[in-house]
Amino acid sequence: MAQFDWLIKGGLVADGTGRPSRIADVALTGDSIAAIADDIPEQAAQESIDARGLIVSPGFIDIHSHSDYFSLLCPTADSKVRDGVTTEVCGNCGMSGFPLGGGLLERRQSGYIKYGLRINWRSPAEYIQEAERRGSAINRVLLVGHGNLRALTVGFDNRPATDDEIGKMKAMLEEAFDGGARGMSSGLIYPPGCYTPESELTELNRVVARRGGIYTTHMRSEGDELLESIDESLRTSRNSGAPLQISHLKTSGERNWGKLPAALDKIEAAIAEGIRVTADRYPYLASSTDLDSFLPAWTYEGGLDAEMERLRDPETRKRIAAEIREKHPQEDFWKSVVIAQVYGEHMRTSRRQIVNTEGRNVQEIAEALKVDPFDLVFDLLIQEETRVSIVFFCMSADNLRRIYSMPFVMAGSDANVRKAVGLLSAGKPHPRSFGTFAKFLADFVRLPGRHGSEANLLPLEEGVRKMTGLPADTLGLKDRGRIAEGAKADITVFNPLTVKDCSTYDEPCRYSAGIEHVIVNGTLAILNGQHLGALNGRII
Numbered sequence: 001m002a003q004f005d006w007l008i009k010g011g012l013v014a015d016g017t018g019r020p021s022r023i024a025d026v027a028l029t030g031d032s033i034a035a036i037a038d039d040i041p042e043q044a045a046q047e048s049i050d051a052r053g054l055i056v057s058p059g060f061i062d063i064h065s066h067s068d069y070f071s072l073l074c075p076t077a078d079s080k081v082r083d084g085v086t087t088e089v090c091g092n093c094g095m096s097g098f099p100l101g102g103g104l105l106e107r108r109q110s111g112y113i114k115y116g117l118r119i120n121w122r123s124p125a126e127y128i129q130e131a132e133r134r135g136s137a138i139n140r141v142l143l144v145g146h147g148n149l150r151a152l153t154v155g156f157d158n159r160p161a162t163d164d165e166i167g168k169m170k171a172m173l174e175e176a177f178d179g180g181a182r183g184m185s186s187g188l189i190y191p192p193g194c195y196t197p198e199s200e201l202t203e204l205n206r207v208v209a210r211r212g213g214i215y216t217t218h219m220r221s222e223g224d225e226l227l228e229s230i231d232e233s234l235r236t237s238r239n240s241g242a243p244l245q246i247s248h249l250k251t252s253g254e255r256n257w258g259k260l261p262a263a264l265d266k267i268e269a270a271i272a273e274g275i276r277v278t279a280d281r282y283p284y285l286a287s288s289t290d291l292d293s294f295l296p297a298w299t300y301e302g303g304l305d306a307e308m309e310r311l312r313d314p315e316t317r318k319r320i321a322a323e324i325r326e327k328h329p330q331e332d333f334w335k336s337v338v339i340a341q342v343y344g345e346h347m348r349t350s351r352r353q354i355v356n357t358e359g360r361n362v363q364e365i366a367e368a369l370k371v372d373p374f375d376l377v378f379d380l381l382i383q384e385e386t387r388v389s390i391v392f393f394c395m396s397a398d399n400l401r402r403i404y405s406m407p408f409v410m411a412g413s414d415a416n417v418r419k420a421v422g423l424l425s426a427g428k429p430h431p432r433s434f435g436t437f438a439k440f441l442a443d444f445v446r447l448p449g450r451h452g453s454e455a456n457l458l459p460l461e462e463g464v465r466k467m468t469g470l471p472a473d474t475l476g477l478k479d480r481g482r483i484a485e486g487a488k489a490d491i492t493v494f495n496p497l498t499v500k501d502c503s504t505y506d507e508p509c510r511y512s513a514g515i516e517h518v519i520v521n522g523t524l525a526i527l528n529g530q531h532l533g534a535l536n537g538r539i540i
Helices: 102-115 124-134 146-151 163-179 198-210 226-240 254-273 304-312 314-327 362-369 373-383 397-404 432-444 460-467 469-475
Strands: 004-013 022-029 032-037 045-050 055-058 060-062 085-090 139-142 183-187 214-218 244-246 277-281 286-290 337-342 388-393 409-411 491-494 515-520 523-527
Touching (some): 004 032, 055 060, 060 432, 085 515, 146 163, 146 198, 254 277, 254 397, 277 397, 304 373, 314 373, 362 373, 409 432, 409 469, 432 460
Parallel strands (some): 004 055, 060 085, 183 214
Antiparallel strands (some): 022 032, 491 515, 515 523
16 A cells, blocks of 8 residues: 655755755655655655656745735636745735725725625635635735725824724734734835834834734835835834844835945844844846836825825826926836736727837837826826836846845745736736746756856755745744655745746736646645646645
């Protein structure tokens, strides 16, 4: 009688710790790794996978994702699992799937109704119940968004929270931890997070620290005030005791590229001091966010209706345009901003039906329409009720390599799950939704036998650690992120000669190549590059 359920035979095992890789067999029983040895006979397992010439890695952990809602629409998690991901962390940048209520719930529901998603939950426990009912091909770790907490108490007012409101936020945060959340995120460029004083963040993070969670932050600035924002984030961690994860660490805008050494020095000094600090980054030079993130923070005050009124007022538009020009003085600035997706079907082409909007930069569209780029932006935001996503080219290749060289930096997509067909393939989304981990491997990791990869930045073992062991340690997932006996059987097997991202800015909805087999909790999700449809993921 077979001793094991599955045997992965003869692969080069990079175990997620950073230790040297070695040829070994990996045997699985149930949802766990049962044995790792040099020569386990095939007859010892019911089924086997020939991994000779392939890399056997822990399943990739996407430390920074935004699949809170799309995961419910796409249980098969196609773009993530086909990129080798077995676990993703949702609820980043201050925005999460719970708690919901009032105007925040209405805004979320109106944003997802076109996809057929009806939000029938409010609390963390109700969200998890709905997620488990729908199932998932991959595991998910949940953070609670500080933006949700603030929107449900303070609203979108530009003021500090009262003691009573902070008390209510703390109670909701406790409920989120009780329901299964593993930390809190903030988005300090987005409303209402942008109105939050440091003292409020520190107070809430004392709860995070006491509950053994993590604090992740989209900092107040990633460009002109980068260094000040890092200081604030480190103070928040130091004064609260909560571990800090800096989201998508970058130096945005060419005039800020030279700040990276000082930024890294600050983080390394904090780590030497004993503060627990990590960071994540996607392997691309363009970011992606909402078009209205370029607006000054005062334009959001009071919520969506107030923002719309300001965008309609001619004098206010002039003031907004002047502030954007001051922050982005380059003559060709709008050429770096590409419209990725609009919500309404009527705006896939311009109001004059002259030019497609999605996939083209703002300057190009404005020239075709013979309008001022600022007027185009303001009108588009009004017509779409601000639901316009963009891709923004603003980063340095040299800085990206330097960031990935740091031992505390992980790979993360900063993207939600997508599909190559159907509603979740709409627009021109950032390619990081499909290709983050394959691109990280192909462009930054020295892969055995692969011509040209010897010039890449990271040894195989360190590259794998940044996608597996390091994020598992950051999250406190003691039984994941490792190829080790007794660990959960989340495993990705990839071909070092063929692994690559196929997703591009022009054609983003393409799955990665070279991800041969993916196992989630001991069950095959991907076999020979084909999705088997298994929904064996868990909320962890």
